[in-house]
Amino acid sequence: MFYLYTVYSLCCLALLVAGVIEQRNHNRNLNTIPHRVLVNGIRGKSSITRLCAGALRGGSKVVVAKTTGTAARFIFPDASEEPVHRKFGIANVVEQIGIVRRAAVYHPDALVIECMAVMPALQEINQSKLIRSTIGVLCNVREDHLAEMGPTLDDVARSLSRSMPEGGICITAEKDRLEILQQEAAKRNCQLIAVDPESVTDREMAGFGWITFKENVAIALAVAKQLGVDRHSALNGMWSAPPDPGVLSVARVLYGSKRLRFANIFAANDPESTYMNIEQLEKQRLISQPLTMVINCRPDRMERNGQMGTLAGRVQPQHIVLIGEMTRSARVNVPADLQSRVVDLGGKLPPERLVSEVMAVTAADASIVAVGNIHGQGEVLLHELAALPSWEPQDHTKAESMLRPPTARSFAVDGETVFLGRTRR
Known part of the structure; x- marks a missing residue:
């Protein structure tokens, strides 16, 4: 028995020593990266990570980035990228250690990394032990992951605040719960900067070759400003940055005689x-x-299914098509005055039938918006639609050209970065 206790004690000691060594090596790698930007929030984290990296590259900074969203990517200083390989395909916050070690090899000026933790305790560990960010981004507070961070949106705001850097800077575009974020920032001696999306002009947004939002661009400009990159250089860098695989997109599909626009909003x-x-x-x-x-x-995702059913009341579509499993959870939440517009295609339908049923209820020259979650029948639908031919608009107006190739525009940048409560030129 004494022998077993001795072996057990030695094993515990060995694990402790190994942990201390790994933490010291990790801290050494972190210290080689002067600026570390941790992007957190509910929606848009991957896009903001890419925009921040692009903005800093525009200012001739050496930047390494890593996204988690739809498809985890490691982004090199030259903006090329590769998938993040995971054992058994399972995401784990510990992978951030390997990302930092790999990033340190390039001796970057900055690391921009997306927060992959959901549980509040893990978010705090991710900040205090794994990344130790100098600049935090808390893009927004939305109604998601309520089981882990809720149940209320105020609770979600406090949970996300655990990623704020102590004694550092946090940038946010959140408005509704800004007061809570200010309280949480004060607890951590963190300077909270709230950006105004309207400080980004429509002319500046026209430089993007994909769909993004002023909130995301305003945050990236604020991050760039903190690291000494001027607005013009930052915008040029963002315009030329590759979009995330899960970026909001619209495709033109031809099904028989029907010319349709399909918007993938699953992300x-x-x-x-x-x-x-x-x-x-x-x-x-x-x-x-x-x-x-x-x-x-x-x-x-029963709760989310119901939320999307309720959302139909705000969207007011001509038809509401339910696909996937447990569709009743969405159907019972569709407003009563829209129940006659519901078409329930629940269950695992064959791909050909799924597409034909969706197209059968869709009018010619209509638009389709796909919402909810991509997994399951959503992936099947996207795969089948990708095989359909496209069509070209006759007028070739700017609005019709959705996925035009990204180009760095040469027009002069005007406007200023406006922070709520103060203005900086």
């Missing part, structure tokens, strides 16, 4: 972000009525 799987995306697309005339709203339901 924005909380109701507020989803509605913002739909509004943005309508504003840019990339989609229009009549509208078919496809809600993909998952059996492990």
Whole structure:
């Protein structure tokens, strides 16, 4: 028995020593990177990570970045990238140690990394032990992951605040719960900077070859300003940055005689972000009525299914198509006056039938918005639509050209970065 206790004690001691050594090596790697930007929030983290990296590259900074979102990517200083390989395909916050070690090899000026923790305790560990950011980004507070961070949005705001750097700077575009964020920042002696999305002009937004939001661009400009990159250089860097695989997109598909626009909004799987995306697309005339709203339901996301059903009342589509499993969770939350517009295609339908049923209820020259969650029948639908031919608009207007290739515009940048409560030129 004494022998077993001795072996057990030696094993524990060996693990302790190994842990101390790994932490010291990790701290050494962190110290070789002078600026570390940790991007947290509910929606848009991957896009903001790429925009921040692009803005800093525009200022001739050596930048390494890592996203987690739709497809985890390690982004090299020259903006090339490769997938982050995970054992058994399972994400774990410990992978950040390897990312920092790999980033340190390039001796970068900055590391921009997306927070991959959801549990509040893990968010704090991610900041205090794994990244030790000098600049934090808390993009927004939305209705998602309520089981882990909720149940209320105030609780979500406090949970996300655990990633704020103590004695550092945190940049946010959140407005509704800004007061809570200010309180949490004060506890950590952290300077909170709230950006105004309207400080980004429509002319500046026109330089992007994909769909993004003024909130995201305003945050990236504020990060760049903190690191000494001027607005013009930052915008040029963002315009030339490659978009995230999960970026909001619209495709033109031809199905028989029907010319349709299909908007993939699966990545924005909380109701507020989803509605913002739909509004943005309508504003840019990339989609229009009549509208078919496809809600993909998952059996492990019952609450989200219901939220998307409720959202149909704000969108007011011509048809509401339910696909996936446990579609009843969405159907019962569709407003009573829209129940007659619901088409329930629940279950695992064959791919050909799924597409034909969706197209059957969609009018010619209509738009389809796919919301909810991409996994399951959503992936099947996207795969089948990708095989359909496209069509070209006759007028070739700017609004019709959605996925134009990104180019660095040469027009002069005007405007100023406006922070709520103060202005800096």
